[in-house]
Amino acid sequence: MAPRAYWKGSLKLSLVSCPVVLYPASTSVEKTRFHMINKETGNRLKQQMIDAETGDVVESNQKGRGYELKKGQYVEIEKEELEAVQIESNHTIEIDSFVPRDEIDKRYYNHPYYIAPDGKAAVDAFAVIRDAMKDEDRVALARIVLTNREHVMAIEPLGKGLLGTTLRYPYELRDEEDYFEGIKTPKVTKDMVELAGHILHKMAAHFDPSKFKDEYENALKALVRRKASGKPIKAAEPEERPDNVINLMDALKASLKGKGATKRRAQAPASRRAPARRTSRKAHRSAARHRKAS
Template identity: 30%
Template structure:
């Protein structure tokens, strides 16, 4: 399992060197966008709307927009120094609370923790203490250049980090439109609804829940592939050097013809004017 982060978890004077691994993965079926005409994948380029040209990664800087079209530019060196300063700190558990005290709306993403070299005993100590007390730890840590509020708890035989949202990241329910006020409900209707809930209540078994849409989509893709209902992207035209050379030669020849001065026409020799001999007078 890929290690995403290495650091130290501490509570009190106990330090636990740990490695962090992603506990979940996205199983969504990713579909590419093709040009309908030639079935080639569509490219998305970063283009400056003012310069009207493509922008390379090395020509991009990060900035914070504090007002409309007003920015504070942040250098990569500044961000890296700040991130390094925070990452070097140990992740300290500052509070212990009950899991049921945190509403699920706060939870974001899960990560497994495994002990790093020399951390097995301290890792086991924290795991046992959390299990016996039924508590979870609250801590702050840097993950992917962002400070995260997190809880550390036990899942099966492993310690797990759950990143959670800060309170100001959770939108107020007061902003949700069209929430009905208290509506009078008939007792019979309520009793029937509660009876239905009781009939459908069971133990949570995650294995019995499947992504039916993803399964159907993969089946459809496989069916089309087996029926050879597939498309092949059109290859990008490769320049033909021979053709290009002939085109260049032909163009050069045409240009040379147009620029070549026309040959001068040879001068025609002037014709001498014919002279007529004077007529002799007739004898008288």
């Protein structure tokens, strides 16, 4: 069964347009979710809206939208008034420009969508727009209305279709200087930087999302299975955090050695015990010689 389209409209490039459909490219269906339940009856709980001042339960026909002008004072906005805010791109993905891909700050990327032609008649025009974008190696910036909001969308070829990713507006991003301004600039030696560089080269790989493992999700599923089967749940041991100050250069050197260093550290106590065993054997041989002489 074909997935249900999230949005239907037209993709427009100047005077060329074609019907398209949008599908969300991401999903959270597989994630483990919990419901609030009554611990005494085992029944699921339902939430109710409560008037913050009177404490009365508010029925669905009493609910409305309001914008807070000042503390406790709201201006009510009716549904019809919101719908009256007409935006030109309501049912059209209007391409405004094409920009180099590497010029888009990754912080602006938001939600991804698959864009496909809607019907056989749309395939030709869709292919023309898609293939032209492939040849130019640029990303289209377009406008689209989703959930009553206008979004800027970055569109690029993906296989036989297009990938559209909504972008955040500048006012939605926080200024990094508010968080990075207080970071000091310490004097780091060239040797340390070179060692860190060697570690980076040693850990170099290619991007492969199939290797991503959601360990927390797996642990949740295991927890649910054990609890449902009546098996006891053992609390995890709290992770110990080192409180000692380590030598940065030593840590870099140990990191560069990798697993071998870890194994040697694990074996170190045994090697430290070796002199004691040798001393014990030496004392035993000395006692034996003394008894033989006697």
